[in-house]
Amino acid sequence: MKTIVVENVEFSYNRENALENVSFSVNEGDFVAVMGPNGSGKTTLLKLILGLLKPKSGKIKVFNLDPWENREKIQNYIGFMPQKEHISSNFPILVKDVVLLGRAARKRFSKLTKEDEKKAKEALMAVGLENYWLKKFNELSGGQQQRVLLARALAVDPKILLLDEPFNGVDIPSQDKIIEVMDKLAKKGVTILMVVHNINPLLHHINKVILLNRKLIAFGPPSEVLTAERMVETYGSSIPIVVCEEGYAHPLFGDTHG
Amino acid sequence: MDSILQPYIIRSILAILLIAVNASVAGSFTVFRNVSFLVAGASHAALAGAALAIVLTIYGIFNLDPIVGGAIFAVFVALSAGYAARDEGINTAIAISFAMSMSLAVLFISIIREYAARVWGLLMGDLFLLTDHDLTLMAISTLFVLIVAMLFYREFLFVSFDMEGALAFGINASIVNYLLLTIIAVSVVVMLKGVGAILVYAMFVAPAAAANEVARKISDVFILAFVIAALSGFFGILVSFYAEVSPGAIAALMASLTYFLSVAFKKIK
Ligand SMILES: Nc1ncnc2c1ncn2[C@@H]1O[C@H](COP(=O)(O)OP(=O)(O)OP(=O)(O)O)[C@@H](O)[C@H]1O
Ligand SMILES: [Mg+2]
Secondary structure (H helix, E strand, O other): OEEEEEEEEEEEOOOOEEEEEEEEEEEOOOEEEEEOOOOOOHHHHHHHHHOOOOOOEEEEEEOOEOOOOOHHHHHOOEEEEOOOOOOOOOOOOEHHHHHHHHHHHHOOOOOOOHHHHHHHHHHHHHOOOHHHOOOEHHHOOHHHHHHHHHHHHHOOOOOEEEEEOOOOOOOHHHHHHHHHHHHHHHHOOOEEEEEOOOOHHHOOOOOEEEEEEOEEEEEEOHHHHOOHHHHHHHHOOOOOEEEOOOOOEEEOOOOOOO | OOOOOOHHHHHHHHHHHHHHHHHHHHHHHHHHHOOHHHHHHHHHHHHHHHHHHHHHHHOOOOOOOHHHHHHHHHHHHHHHHHHHHOOOOHHHHHHHHHHHHHHHHHHHHHHOHHHHHHHHHHHHOOHHHOOHHHHHHHHHHHHHHHHHHHHOHHHHHHHHHOHHHHHHOOOOHHHHHHHHHHHHHHHHHHHHHHHHHHHHHHHHHHHHHHHHHHOOOHHHHHHHHHHHHHHHHHHHHHHHHHOOOOHHHHHHHHHHHHHHHHHHHHHHO
């Protein structure tokens, strides 16, 4: 089943187009990496799917609904993790409070239950922070804060996960652990769109890649999309592609010496 | 020596309790949402509003209680700052509204020269001159603030924590944001009569800011802010009963001192 359909979408904040000519569709259980340089429209794309922005032209459907017109409805299916360099909460909000915010937002005026707590704890477990339940959020490290925000997105039992650079400042073992969790969710039918700069840790788990640079450069399985020419087209400089023993094409950003 | 339980003392104690509730509820959210400057903006807007109400009443155009006029202006400033800024630049927007309402206040006061003393009353405030009518208005406004804060507690927290996330999780963040700014403005006006526009900032922000430094969870902030505001207020009343000084000034001084003490306490700990 198609969960997200984007057709010929164009969007601009002011005069210049931030996105144009973007078309793709993803299915239930797709695990998609979204790549592109800074300012290429990755965050904008996620916000369009969330119904926070209205396309200038073109069509978006999330579960067959126009997100701009059915924001409340479609947001019930989506877990979102915003791109944050650092959250400047200056008050003693606890990790558990943060994780529960997402679930609480959907309950309107009804009380939080044991079930909510259970889901929140499971989500923290998934990001490896189960022992931080009662810690103050603003006393965590940047990477730990990122993981708490990821847990907030996971805790709402989403059918679609939209994650905007979830691995900023997250150490490699935690990344790997989180990717395992995503893998399992995708296999259970959750659709995942994840904005990343380094795709390598994900490569063996994703089944689609979106290359973006204001226009959609390419969309499809990683082996087809990640070619040397496409990388030049996306990033404006050549990025070598190395095929690993298991046959996956890995773009080598920066670390070309080895 | 007179007993301390004079009617005007009892009224001032009741007023302090109401003020402490506002300092706790709205004060804490002011600190969480990081808009403490709004308190200064709203209180000066309230002055302009009160002055306008007096102008309208004097010229027989419209009979308006100065405090109600003040509340309308304060809420208006809060909402327009929220509208102009949406998110990040809110302090700049408040600063501009602040400047505008001060100009209006001076303009209106210059029209009503001989009655200006009534506006100065709001500038300085006086806990000992409160009437039953004042107290009733304060109680009603406090109730309004309390009910809204309880109903929208989680939404207010979410918006204060991260606006973008709140929007994405289905919260109507702009309405919630306006509501939050509104209760802050209403709370400011509640305090105005008691402690005056000059001191409202200290009584409003200092208790919550002090509590915020030492609290280990959110509920602690609300409880501690209430305690700090109430104790500072009672101390102000006690001192001024025996010495001829403004109770509001002593209270505001105590509240601000508590802030510095709690910062120091946190450093040592
Ligand atoms: N709120 C905004 N107002 C005006 N322009 C904006 C706004 N947000 C983004 N833009 C512009 O739109 C373009 C796309 O921005 P977007 O945030 O989607 O990029 P991105 O791919 O997520 O970049 P990054 O890798 O830095 O996160 C950029 O040129 C940016 O300057
Ligand atoms: Mg981005």
